[in-house]
Amino acid sequence: MRFLQIAIFGLSRGAAAIAGALLVAMVLHILLEIVLRAFFSTSTYVLDEFVGYGVAAVTFFSLGYALEHGALIRVNILLSRVHGWVRRGLEILAATGTLLLLTYFAWFFWIRFERNWERGTVSSSIAEVPIWIPEGLVLLGLLIFWLQMLAYLLRMIFGPAEQAVPYAQTYQGQDDSPATSDTRAKE
Amino acid sequence: MEALIAGLVILLLVVLFLGLGFWIFSGLFLVSVGGLVLLEGMPLERIGIIATNIIYSYSSAWELAAIPMFIWMGEIIFRTDLSDRLFRGLSPLVDFIPGRLLHTNIMGCTLFAAVSGSSTATTATVGKITTGELSRRGYDSNLSIGSLAGAGSLGLLIPPSIVMIIYGILAEVSISRLFAAGILPGLLVAAVYSTYIMIRAGLDPSKSPRGAERYSLRDRLYGVVNLLPVFFLVIIVLGSIYSGIATPSEAAAVGVAGAVLVTLALRQLTLEIFLESLKGALRTSCMVCSILIAAAFLSTAMGYLGIPRNLAEAITGMNLSPIALILILSLFYVMLGLFLDGISIIVMSLPITLPLVTMAGFDPVWFGVYLVLMTELAQVTPPIGFNLFVIQGLTGHPIGKVALAAFPFFLLMCLSVVIITIFPEIALWLPEVLFG
Amino acid sequence: QSMSLDLANEYPAGSVHGQSAEIFADTLERLSGGDIEINLHHGASLGYKSADQFDAVGDGALPLASSFIGPWAGIDELFLLSSLPFLASTPEQVWDLYQVAKPYYKEVLQENNQVFLYATPWPPSGLWGNKALDSMDALEDTRIRTYDSSGTVTLREAGADPIQLSWADVVPQLSTGGIDGVLTSADGGASASLWENQSHFTEVNYASPLQVMHMNRDTYESLSDEQKDMLDKASAAGEAYGWWVLPRRQQENYAKMRDQGMTVIEDVSDEYLNSLNEAAQPAIEEWRSEMDDRGEEILEAYEARLEE
Ligand code: NA
Ligand code: NA
Numbered sequence: 001m002r003f004l005q006i007a008i009f010g011l012s013r014g015a016a017a018i019a020g021a022l023l024v025a026m027v028l029h030i031l032l033e034i035v036l037r038a039f040f041s042t043s044t045y046v047l048d049e050f051v052g053y054g055v056a057a058v059t060f061f062s063l064g065y066a067l068e069h070g071a072l073i074r075v076n077i078l079l080s081r082v083h084g085w086v087r088r089g090l091e092i093l094a095a096t097g098t099l100l101l102l103t104y105f106a107w108f109f110w111i112r113f114e115r116n117w118e119r120g121t122v123s124s125s126i127a128e129v130p131i132w133i134p135e136g137l138v139l140l141g142l143l144i145f146w147l148q149m150l151a152y153l154l155r156m157i158f159g160p161a162e163q164a165v166p167y168a169q170t171y172q173g174q175d176d177s178p179a180t181s182d183t184r185a186k187e
Numbered sequence: 188m189e190a191l192i193a194g195l196v197i198l199l200l201v202v203l204f205l206g207l208g209f210w211i212f213s214g215l216f217l218v219s220v221g222g223l224v225l226l227e228g229m230p231l232e233r234i235g236i237i238a239t240n241i242i243y244s245y246s247s248a249w250e251l252a253a254i255p256m257f258i259w260m261g262e263i264i265f266r267t268d269l270s271d272r273l274f275r276g277l278s279p280l281v282d283f284i285p286g287r288l289l290h291t292n293i294m295g296c297t298l299f300a301a302v303s304g305s306s307t308a309t310t311a312t313v314g315k316i317t318t319g320e321l322s323r324r325g326y327d328s329n330l331s332i333g334s335l336a337g338a339g340s341l342g343l344l345i346p347p348s349i350v351m352i353i354y355g356i357l358a359e360v361s362i363s364r365l366f367a368a369g370i371l372p373g374l375l376v377a378a379v380y381s382t383y384i385m386i387r388a389g390l391d392p393s394k395s396p397r398g399a400e401r402y403s404l405r406d407r408l409y410g411v412v413n414l415l416p417v418f419f420l421v422i423i424v425l426g427s428i429y430s431g432i433a434t435p436s437e438a439a440a441v442g443v444a445g446a447v448l449v450t451l452a453l454r455q456l457t458l459e460i461f462l463e464s465l466k467g468a469l470r471t472s473c474m475v476c477s478i479l480i481a482a483a484f485l486s487t488a489m490g491y492l493g494i495p496r497n498l499a500e501a502i503t504g505m506n507l508s509p510i511a512l513i514l515i516l517s518l519f520y521v522m523l524g525l526f527l528d529g530i531s532i533i534v535m536s537l538p539i540t541l542p543l544v545t546m547a548g549f550d551p552v553w554f555g556v557y558l559v560l561m562t563e564l565a566q567v568t569p570p571i572g573f574n575l576f577v578i579q580g581l582t583g584h585p586i587g588k589v590a591l592a593a594f595p596f597f598l599l600m601c602l603s604v605v606i607i608t609i610f611p612e613i614a615l616w617l618p619e620v621l622f623g
Numbered sequence: 624q625s626m627s628l629d630l631a632n633e634y635p636a637g638s639v640h641g642q643s644a645e646i647f648a649d650t651l652e653r654l655s656g657g658d659i660e661i662n663l664h665h666g667a668s669l670g671y672k673s674a675d676q677f678d679a680v681g682d683g684a685l686p687l688a689s690s691f692i693g694p695w696a697g698i699d700e701l702f703l704l705s706s707l708p709f710l711a712s713t714p715e716q717v718w719d720l721y722q723v724a725k726p727y728y729k730e731v732l733q734e735n736n737q738v739f740l741y742a743t744p745w746p747p748s749g750l751w752g753n754k755a756l757d758s759m760d761a762l763e764d765t766r767i768r769t770y771d772s773s774g775t776v777t778l779r780e781a782g783a784d785p786i787q788l789s790w791a792d793v794v795p796q797l798s799t800g801g802i803d804g805v806l807t808s809a810d811g812g813a814s815a816s817l818w819e820n821q822s823h824f825t826e827v828n829y830a831s832p833l834q835v836m837h838m839n840r841d842t843y844e845s846l847s848d849e850q851k852d853m854l855d856k857a858s859a860a861g862e863a864y865g866w867w868v869l870p871r872r873q874q875e876n877y878a879k880m881r882d883q884g885m886t887v888i889e890d891v892s893d894e895y896l897n898s899l900n901e902a903a904q905p906a907i908e909e910w911r912s913e914m915d916d917r918g919e920e921i922l923e924a925y926e927a928r929l930e931e
Contacts, residue, residue, distance in 0.1 A: 073586075075570075078208055091208075094208050094213075104235055112240075124772070126775060138243060240679050356814070363820070
């Protein structure tokens, strides 16, 4: 159980590292485009397309990582007022609902991915990028997030009650959550 | 009537899913799926196809790309002593103004709005720099959060602005004119906010504590030196846009590069801080973008359900006088704004409301400014208000508190709408001067 | 039986295709006595762009859509045909090319679970700029915004500096001098009031790409024979309007542009057009080489038709 949790979070962190590298690459691509346009009157001709793929991949690849840090916000009017098994029940409900939703979306993304693969759809730009690549990245990010959500659900179900709740911070400012300790790092 | 019932069902679903504590993005997706099943009887297979089509198309849009980069720029400023310098520099300068540093949110957002076309990026970037610092210095948190929520939406009113570009294309109104028309109303809103803060802080000085220091002339001069790095950064970004070197969408990358260079030059940027800022940017932008993507699907669902169209058609049937029309439209937009983000409010209603408004004798450029103000209102109203979400993410304050703190600024923005409706010249004078 | 169908269109209600879609919808509603109701969603208000609408209609997410087919070239190169530069310059040529290609369009849509209803042309693209772009010398080193890769290839070949930008960035870049000109139709430029930044429009009839109205096949099959007949009539009405309005819209836009103080250059020299045509050959060749036999068939049939 513990090993599973560590392995899945490791995967999420790996995905986030790729997302970080992609964000850096997006910035560099835009700077390159500016330089090319201003000084060489030319262009990479694929800027909006590639940066678009980048922002999709960055978002989906960092979902699991953001979840574990409590950065994906929730409305905590009810959550902050209940404790013990009620709180655990709400967490299980939210995680199960989200897991079902992710399964549902992943299935339909798989259909899109498969079709774009078989049909050989490419982008209509000069680069003719096979569309299964960016769509596949979104699907992959979604699957990694699915695993992280599963890990979260298992923790809510099987973790000791007193441990389950602090793990499930909803970003209300308790000092032990990774998210808040991080934003307060400067103080 | 049907539209009202449909709207009510959506409201119930929002309260249910968000209230039970679902993550906001998954809650919004479930609301949309639920709404399409319950109200339209749409099969799950078709909804899945629609959802993935919209999710992919929206998440890979060029327009979204500025958000993670601007947030990253804010993170770099926040994690180095650039933000500290900013406040040390401003403190002595604003010492004699009632409200003191409380004005930083408004000034910061006004300035940043000239760089960024999105209110979400404006709120997240400025808020990252200001909120922690203001609370550490003992400033009133309600005024600090509220003014951030209110002023963050200036990102849309002061050019460049994504919403204005979209309105301009749809309404076939000159984008240059719209940009010019937004400037004075933007400054008006900022002035109204600052006046309010001065009044509140004047009545209750504890809201803006003076701190221990007394400032000499030397301190004030030294303060100006402290402002130089941030000032330089602003010049780089603004300069890149207004010299034509970068497009407004590309300015975010210039901002990141500028922040890296400035902090390197000040020997502030270590590899560790660079990586931390990148991680922080990923977390915040993932939260913001995932909610924006879910909200885009909610807009699509509302479009299939025909809610905005039916409401707008109902208004058409009323045969109202111009003033009554604007009044009813304002109510309509505030209601839509409870659930939808700015751009979708405009695209879904415009084909019906624009002819109504122009027939009633309003100038389409003025109406563009009015609509931007309406979408700004939508950013600060619960249950779905982006500035509120962003601030919850930044500060950890519960959304109810954020919404309450933002409420006076919501009212002040309504007041600004009244002012520009009575004096449309505030919007129309500058484009007239510039473009004839 | 009565039904209510959503129709998505990426472009504004007032655009040529927006209006043609309105005519189509009105005709269908009128003929069916209100049994078939069409909900028009202009301006991408449902969230779909033309590129997304191919699969959205095929999959049944949308029963009906009006789509610019250029972005579908990634699905099948065939859809690039109507965007190829200087292949069809006059409205008659654009019509001829459409007639030759129509069976091929129908077939591809058929294979992807949808029905081709009709197509209408975009007003021909020309060159917006701050000077007359009416000679190869004038084009030299002028930074012009293009919208697709064949435009980029062609303008580069012609000695200009093509720049690719998102449409939203065009006005900011023009007003700050980041670009000098724009390759778009009089209609497209007028809708963005480009006259505030540009002084000349040079008509070169670069291309008149097609916009297609398409319907989900299952939705189509669910119609009665009588309703299919109404659909044919409504399609004919929408199509007739789109082709009828094209030259009129062009003259209206020219009048508007002159009214705004612009110079519209309608007759450029044959020599210049020939040079542009030459510059377009690599883009056309590239298309021909990437297409299967259909490319050759279409171009041959088109040339034969031109000679008639
Ligand atoms: Na702005
Ligand atoms: Na709202």
